[in-house]
Amino acid sequence: MSAGFHRRAGALWCDGVPLARLARDHGTPAWVYSQSVLETRWKTFAAALADLDPTICYALKANSNQAVIRTFANLGAGADIVSIGEFARARAAGVPAKKIVFAGVGKTPAEMAVALKAGILQFNVESEPELAALAQVAQSLGRTASVALRVNPDVDAKTHRKITTGKSENKFGIALAHAREMALASRRTKGIRIEALATHIGSQITDVTPYRAAFARVAGLAKDLRAEGVGLTRLDFGGGLGVVYRNETPPDLSAYAAAVRAAVKGTGFGLVLEPGRWMVADAGVLLARVVYVKHGGAKRFAILDAAMNDLIRPTLYEAWMAVEPVAKPRAGARRAYDIVGPVCESGDYIALGRDMPRLADGDLVAIRQAGAYGAVMSSTYNARPLAPELLVKGRNVAVVRERQTVEALIALDRPAPWQRR
Numbered sequence: 001m002s003a004g005f006h007r008r009a010g011a012l013w014c015d016g017v018p019l020a021r022l023a024r025d026h027g028t029p030a031w032v033y034s035q036s037v038l039e040t041r042w043k044t045f046a047a048a049l050a051d052l053d054p055t056i057c058y059a060l061k062a063n064s065n066q067a068v069i070r071t072f073a074n075l076g077a078g079a080d081i082v083s084i085g086e087f088a089r090a091r092a093a094g095v096p097a098k099k100i101v102f103a104g105v106g107k108t109p110a111e112m113a114v115a116l117k118a119g120i121l122q123f124n125v126e127s128e129p130e131l132a133a134l135a136q137v138a139q140s141l142g143r144t145a146s147v148a149l150r151v152n153p154d155v156d157a158k159t160h161r162k163i164t165t166g167k168s169e170n171k172f173g174i175a176l177a178h179a180r181e182m183a184l185a186s187r188r189t190k191g192i193r194i195e196a197l198a199t200h201i202g203s204q205i206t207d208v209t210p211y212r213a214a215f216a217r218v219a220g221l222a223k224d225l226r227a228e229g230v231g232l233t234r235l236d237f238g239g240g241l242g243v244v245y246r247n248e249t250p251p252d253l254s255a256y257a258a259a260v261r262a263a264v265k266g267t268g269f270g271l272v273l274e275p276g277r278w279m280v281a282d283a284g285v286l287l288a289r290v291v292y293v294k295h296g297g298a299k300r301f302a303i304l305d306a307a308m309n310d311l312i313r314p315t316l317y318e319a320w321m322a323v324e325p326v327a328k329p330r331a332g333a334r335r336a337y338d339i340v341g342p343v344c345e346s347g348d349y350i351a352l353g354r355d356m357p358r359l360a361d362g363d364l365v366a367i368r369q370a371g372a373y374g375a376v377m378s379s380t381y382n383a384r385p386l387a388p389e390l391l392v393k394g395r396n397v398a399v400v401r402e403r404q405t406v407e408a409l410i411a412l413d414r415p416a417p418w419q420r421r
């Protein structure tokens, strides 16, 4: 049996299940994930870096469904979290606290306390006030926090401006020189122990050169600091490895691994990595139905029952995502469609001017590489309930998140007591 997304007699399947059957049984829009693809991605990544024995902390933000996290946790994953909500998700899915790194520029003291009591691997600290706050929380709890200073290496990751993080004008990380001062100054601060340097220069990175530059700078600083008596034991090189949405040529795993290896090998430092997108993008699709094909004045529109509230990447990042008919594609001339949703905004689109086999009302389509930053970024704008998530394994299908009901959505609100019912 073929694993993952593939065509059989022209129709799109996930593992041993036709997507058309999932649409019939569970409705649309719906997210569909392949467990076999998730597992393969994890194992492939881990194998490529095995000689460096990294702690691989899956970046939950890419897809934090319990079933997805659990798939990785069962393979030994750690987690990269950015909120106490993600901390709870990681723990609930079986990730040991000892394998959790806590990133993000705005951790609150309350969040720090929870993670500290649980004994996480490290706090990736991004500023001086944050380090001071962490020291204070730790002292008040009589504990010592393991800290990685997140360094901003001032390297251009050459990715979309909204997901680049390693330039000096970005809000992330601490400038190299400043990180050095902070590390030296806090050698004797109670409540914190600086054990690592961390960096993450951006997401959907398709060129290995900025990686090499960033890793070299961070490893260089770590060696200097170690020589000056800072007890550093590991390096955290973040995530960011790009995937193929269209015609990108991201570094293959061996090129990425070589860049990591060049900076770490022989230094004696341990290694933490925080991949997100690479692990999950290919493992998911957003399944949707064409409600109407509309011939506008200048354009042809395919109006889906999925919209920007479900999948915001196209309009937020001008992201190109593949859209494929689920049934055997119609023969004959292809046409250009604006593939849009029903939300009342002109920015509500999945694809613009997309050349497609002819579409008709009622057709099913699959938006590919939607396993990463898809469901997690959904909203309920226009009172559209969150779509369900389905996990497929062989011929088995599990609803790993139910479709939200409109009633549940409304139930979060209540009239003020002085308003008559």
Ligand code: LLP
Residues within 6 Å of the ligand: 059, 061, 062, 080, 103, 104, 163, 200, 202, 203, 204, 238, 239, 240, 241, 274, 275, 276, 277, 278, 313, 317, 372, 373
């Ligand atoms: N570590 C840190 C500190 C991060 O900020 C991120 C992603 C990752 C790891 C994981 O990066 P990945 O391996 O997934 O590239 N919503 C955007 C992507 C935002 C990424 C934010 N940080 C998108 O849909 O393209």
